[in-house]
Amino acid sequence: MKQATVKLHTAANRLIAAIGGDIDHHSAADVRAAIDRELYLQKPQILILELSAVDFMDSSGLGLVLGRYTKAKEIGCSTRVANPTAAVERILKLSGCEKYIPFLQDTEITREVYNERKGEN
Amino acid sequence: MRGERRKPTNEMKLELASRSVNEALARAAVSAMATQLDPKLDELTELRTAVSEAVTNAIIHGYRGSEGTVYINCRCYADRTMVVKIKDKGCGIENIEQAREPLYTGDPSGERGGMGFAIMESFCDRVKVTSKPNAGTTVTLTKRFR
Numbered sequence: 001m002k003q004a005t006v007k008l009h010t011a012a013n014r015l016i017a018a019i020g021g022d023i024d025h026h027s028a029a030d031v032r033a034a035i036d037r038e039l040y041l042q043k044p045q046i047l048i049l050e051l052s053a054v055d056f057m058d059s060s061g062l063g064l065v066l067g068r069y070t071k072a073k074e075i076g077c078s079t080r081v082a083n084p085t086a087a088v089e090r091i092l093k094l095s096g097c098e099k100y101i102p103f104l105q106d107t108e109i110t111r112e113v114y115n116e117r118k119g120e121n
Numbered sequence: 122m123r124g125e126r127r128k129p130t131n132e133m134k135l136e137l138a139s140r141s142v143n144e145a146l147a148r149a150a151v152s153a154m155a156t157q158l159d160p161k162l163d164e165l166t167e168l169r170t171a172v173s174e175a176v177t178n179a180i181i182h183g184y185r186g187s188e189g190t191v192y193i194n195c196r197c198y199a200d201r202t203m204v205v206k207i208k209d210k211g212c213g214i215e216n217i218e219q220a221r222e223p224l225y226t227g228d229p230s231g232e233r234g235g236m237g238f239a240i241m242e243s244f245c246d247r248v249k250v251t252s253k254p255n256a257g258t259t260v261t262l263t264k265r266f267r
Contacts, residue, residue, distance in 0.1 A: 026142055059233070059234050094240060
């Protein structure tokens, strides 16, 4: 099992939350608190949840995504999900949330996060 | 279920304190036993996810954050079937049909998707739920590896 991690980046009215590790009910709490703190501080226009490094996720991860969507919407911010693995995408799509949360794959903005993460390792 | 009447080829019993930190431990233990049946990676992920849902339900909804024990019984069968029972002695479920409905959530915070049972059902071959108010809940997950 891997610790859940979240790295937050702000760029041009976007808040990118790069989430990694195992997301369950236990680990989601810290990730949630970290994102919400930054969300209220920065008040971005777009929140991007970058999920390429998520190794495991159950419905708590889905709750994390849906909860952030709701919180962001309250402050006029829209949410995107970026680069989910096949397993993560399957869980998210069980809820039908792709109908109101756009899914992005390998966009320029998330590639920046990739490169930054590679630089750290 | 025929699988439950036959003699298992292996069995594991686990008792865990109803603490959220043990959700990962439950997944890891069941997953370690499942590897004996040589599942495909996606099948193993499905089983781990379903176990995580059931154990989380026991902790959040069964015991509602109070102290208790989550009982896990894990059996392997010769036809590569795995049966995992997750039992709590918590508050029980008043209306099982309602609890199993997708998007139904017993949590008002908006941080739970209400998709736990939907995930278990989607990721296992069979999900059986027995429950009695004020006595507890048992979820039995059956998964056959292809």
